Amino acid sequence: MRLRIRGKRTTSAAVLLTLALAVPLGAQATAAPPKEPATTAEQAERQDGxxxxxxxxxxxxxxxxxxxxxxxxxxxxxxxxxxxxxxxxxxxxxxxxxxxxxxLPGPGERGDIRAAGPADYHSYAQMMDAVNTYVQKYPELMSRQVIGKSYQGRDIIAVKISSNVRVDEDKPEVLFTHNMHAREHLTTEMALYTLREFAAQYGKDARITKMLDERELWIIPTQNPDGKVYDMQSGRFRMWRKNRQPNSGTSAVGTDINRNFDYRWGCCGGSSGSPSSQTYRGPSAESGTETKVVADFVRSRVVGGKQQITAHIDFHTYGELILWPYGYTYADTAPGLTRDDRDAHAAVGTSMARSNGYKPQQSSDLYITDGSIGDWMWGAQRIFSYTFEMYPPSGHPDGFYPPGRVIGRETARNKGAMLILLENADCMYRSIGKEAEYCQR
CATH class of the missing domain: 3.30.70 (Alpha-Beta Plaits)
Structure with a gap:
């Protein structure tokens, strides 16, 4: 019999969070402290970067x-x-x-007291501390595992949340991934919000309780820890996007993880073969250390020949969009993506967009990309996959680095959308009235 955990839990020292971990860092700081004047080397780096x-x-x-x-x-x-x-x-x-x-003005160049600094966001170390504290506080609901190492040797973790968390049950699994691009720190805050909210509201919020009883949720808070650290560690944002893996034969550093997945890799002009490019796809598919860690984790969820993960969101910033495959072609349907597949993606995507106010559309409606995680999730694993481009909307000056005061609002904004995906994860085709055709066992 499966353990059901409801109602109040016994209070102990292990369950107490410090105030700093109980709320987003953005509620504590709205700007980085004043810095000393930049050195000549720092000025050159910003000028050439x-x-x-x-x-x-x-x-x-x-x-x-x-x-x-x-x-x-x-x-x-x-x-x-x-x-x-x-x-x-x-x-x-x-x-x-x-x-x-x-x-356009760069980070710290706006002259705006509200502009963000690295202190507004959890660093990699602070994020790991927060996750460890949540796991200790909610051991019946939450566990974490190291799924691999980054190029520079940092742990990449996946956190599992479910009502019977220590048992691998035959439930639909949903995966949320975050911080693929280093400078998109709001997405790591999204992961921490989800961990806090879903655990704290189990037994209180009926929708969350039902989903943690009937689903297994996996959260990867950062897919790019080396890039995250590099973008924040100097005390000034560096606008860094890629990982920190060197490229042989060149001084250029980094691969764009979201152009490095092994589905239609480098096929269609949606990535670059130049190591200095922001969208460098790497010398081969899954050549990026972090790409392979995430892909191997997803492949590890194939049990008895069946992929247990049924649905996925990859959180990015910015633009307030919900995107679905494919990115490599403008066509609504393509090999491996039937009309029903496309329509189910669109129906659930549109429903989520009604909840959070984002704009729903196929990924390639923006521009062609290849080797992306969304295309790989569906094309190689048959996992319904969405990209959420979070706050701010197009035309807003906050860009990649919104101030800390908006973090709580903009992460909570996605609660309903996440629950919609979880609720549909047992049969995504129900959204187009074809449950009997696709989902009967």
Whole structure:
């Protein structure tokens, strides 16, 4: 018989969280402390490093895809322009190709007291401490395991939440992944919110209680710990996107993990073969240390020949979007993605978007990408997969680094959407009225 855990739990010293771990860091700090003037080396690094530019006259997905093929990262899609991340050298090349670029203020350049600093977010070490504290507080509901090491040797962990957490039961499993791109720290805060909220509300919130009784939820709080540390450790954000794995034969560092998965890798102009590019796909599929760790974990959930994970969200920032496969083609259907598959993705995606106010659409409606986790999840594993691009919306100045005061609001905003996915995870085709056709055992 499965253990059911409801009602009050015995209070002990092990269950007490410090105030710092019970709330997001953003509720404690809204800006980094003042820094000493930058050294010459720091100034040179910021001058030569990546920054954001607005590129005018880019208004269609074909134009955006053509721009992405130059190797820059498209961060934001506006009505008739896009925001990209590029080095000054890449920006000069784009200007020579005829593009009109305007440099945008970088982190710490806005002169806005509300602007975020690294102190607004959990560092990697603080995140690990918070997870360990939650696991100690809720041992009946939560466990953690190290699923692999980053390139620099940091633990990559997966946290399991379920009412009978220590038993691998035959329940639909759902996976939430976070912080694939280093600078997207709000997504790690999303993971910590979910751990806190779902554990604390078990036995109190009927929807959460039912889902933890009937599902197994896996959360990977950061897929890119080396990049996260690098982006935060100097006390100034570095706008770093990739991992920190060196590239042989070049001084350029890093692979874009979200172009390195082994499905249609490098197929379609949706990634770059240049190690200096923000969207460098690596020398081969799963060459990124962290890519393989995550992919191996997902493959490990195949039990008796059946993938136990049925649904997945990969949290990113920013733009307030919900995206589904495929990214490598503009076509709504393609090999391995039937009309019913597409319609079920769209139906659940649209339902989640009604809950959190994001815009739902197929990934390639933005621009072509290849080797992405979403395409791999569906194309290789038949896991319904979504990308959530979190706060802020397009055109908002907060960009990748919103101030700490919004963290609580913007993470809680996704509670309903996550529950909608969990509720559909036993039969995603129910959303299009085809449960009998696809989900009868």
């Amino acid at each position: 990546p920054r954001q530019y607005e590129v005018a006259g880019v208004g269609s997905r074909a134009h955006r895809s053509a721009l992405a093929r130059t190797g820059v990262a498209i961060d934001e899609v506006r009505d008739h322009s896009v925001v990209i991340t590029a080095t000054p050298a890449q920006a000069d090349r784009l200007r020579k190709l005829g593009h009109r670029l305007t440099a």
